[in-house]
Amino acid sequence: MTHDEIRESIPGYALHALAPEDARDVEAHLATCAECQRELGVFEDAAASLAIGFAPEEPPAALRRRVLDAVRSRRRTGALGVGWTAALAAAAALIVVLAGVALSLEQRLGALTARVDSETQALALLADPASRLVTLSGSAGGRVRFVFDPATGRGALVATGLRNPGSDLVYQLWLVAGAAPHSAGVFRPSSGTPVIVAVGADFPRYQAVAISVERGPNGAARPSAAPVLVGKLGGG
Amino acid sequence: MRGSTVSLLNAGDDEALLARVAQADPEAFEALYARYSGPAYSIAMGMLRDTIRAQEVTQDVFLAIWRGARAFDPARGSARTWILSVAHHKSVDAVRRARRSPTVPLSDTIAGDVDVIEEAQARVDAGHVRRALEALSAEQRVALVLAYYGGYTQQEIAQRLGVPLGTIKTRIRDGLLRLRSVLPAPAPETAR
């Protein structure tokens, strides 16, 4: 999109009133355009002045403790290296596997860009001491882990050795909050290489990740069967 | 927590606090929490009407501040605007997720029967914001209220009102500029 087209969307962007794909376009342009950055500052100030229109509410005192603890535990995780060694080992193993993948990438680079992005995201998450690593257990075999950063909302499923679900079937990943699972994508196992599914979500809202077998190629709107793999996210 | 840390600071120190948070300074973070948890929680409660979700959003906001403080650029705006913008953004995202969720009856969505304009407008509390909004044309007011307090996208608003998207963009732009001239950005104390 051109500077003029983006400029028209800046006020809506300041109000968070753009569809996600439009917001991404604006962000990409903002990174390179000082004029639009200045303009955004003006509209963000105006938008912020609307905040006083909300009725004043006092947050519960317990929330302060939870927020400070959450921040503190993130710092401690980095310092003590809890989960960090395992994550690094996993990342190192993944890099070895990816080195093999890279050869075939040369031939089909364009089609595989999205996959490379997922792998990059998974690697970054695995290497980040603030990330959490959850191992899914159940009846589908293989080694399936979910790595995520609750603060940035970035996550990735890394699955190896899952058995083939059947020719017309796919694995579908769900984020579970209460009784309402949200689909986070479908995938099929590939022999020898890890399957990586990048997931962006507000992870503290969810209690678990689960995988069910659903009809391909698009999966289901809600799970049609009991999950074959489950991992607790430990959130509220 | 040292309660005195907060009271010794004044509004101009928000940028300094945020710079210290960017260096992972927990005391500065506590001071920012003391100052902005009220406004952030008020935004989340106003938009979500649910104490549990509002707390989740507020926690998200402060984790995002902790993690994102390094991305704050004082040349582009005040710390206060940045923090309130993060709080509004997280609240809007949560409202949209709640509307998408299958547990929310269809009548609560924009396609349903509730008068979304009334509902969004009911969230506007402070008298001076009401008066400032009255300085706008009715069309500008409806567009701004639906976007900021209702959490609807420009496309949804255009669809709802049956006018072209370009018209909504213009109303939002003109409305915000008009608002800016009648409603100066307040100090953080009055934000709650």
Ligand SMILES: [Zn+2]
């Ligand atoms: Zn531009």
